[in-house]
Amino acid sequence: MKLYPKLAQKHYGPFKTKKVINEVTCELDLPLTWKIHDKFHISLLKKFHGSIPEGLTDSEPPEVQGTEEILQPEQILMHKTRAGRNGLTSTLYLLKFKNYPTTNARWMEEEFFQEYPEILNCYMRNVR
Template identity: 35%
Template sequence: MPMKVMTKRPFEVTKKISSHAYRLKLPESLKIHDVFYVGLLSKSHKSPNQPFPERPPPETIRGEEEYKVEQIIDSKRQQGKWFYLIKWKGYRPEDNSWEPEELLEHSQEEIRCFNKSRLKKACDSAKSL
């Protein structure tokens, strides 16, 4: 899952390093430094009027965290690479993200279905001309 989603996810503070830095408990698969400047952090709040929906945890596949693709919404080609707009299972539309095809190795069936559907729409449009 993209780094953008990391901003939507609450992480446990494990240690206050200084008045300007905190250590967070991060999944090993993120492979990033676990100390953050306080200006990059915000408190996690639960509102009884708008409860934070429980989101499904990622699956661990070969030591890497993977999130399930619910739907592929769109695609684009940039600098010779295909990117897909992904709706993540259990996540809100604002968490949708563009992902390069090479990061979607376990979502090949979803890519095939999306491309087949897109081809059918193109053929149907051509027939109506």
């Protein structure tokens, strides 16, 4: 399932630098399960600052279809209701995705869950 590429995670890791090959290329220490080349141009890398965020997983590569990342819904964290201009209300759900920390959760409209009714049903059972 392709889901809003602009919401996809931009950076993975952090990863250790195995060696600097030259002034523009680094070799990274990637998990063995990732079947990608381990050498990167430095313009594609971002220096990591701070402590590693809780729930960060770097052992599983993201699923990719073509050049688009595939995001898989995991669970609904909370919901909110908003009033529209026409007087109708809509419900938004804060959705956590598999292999992503909670900080990457996104607000999704109820229509999104037509493809994933089990996630919405599970959440609704626990809310009541």
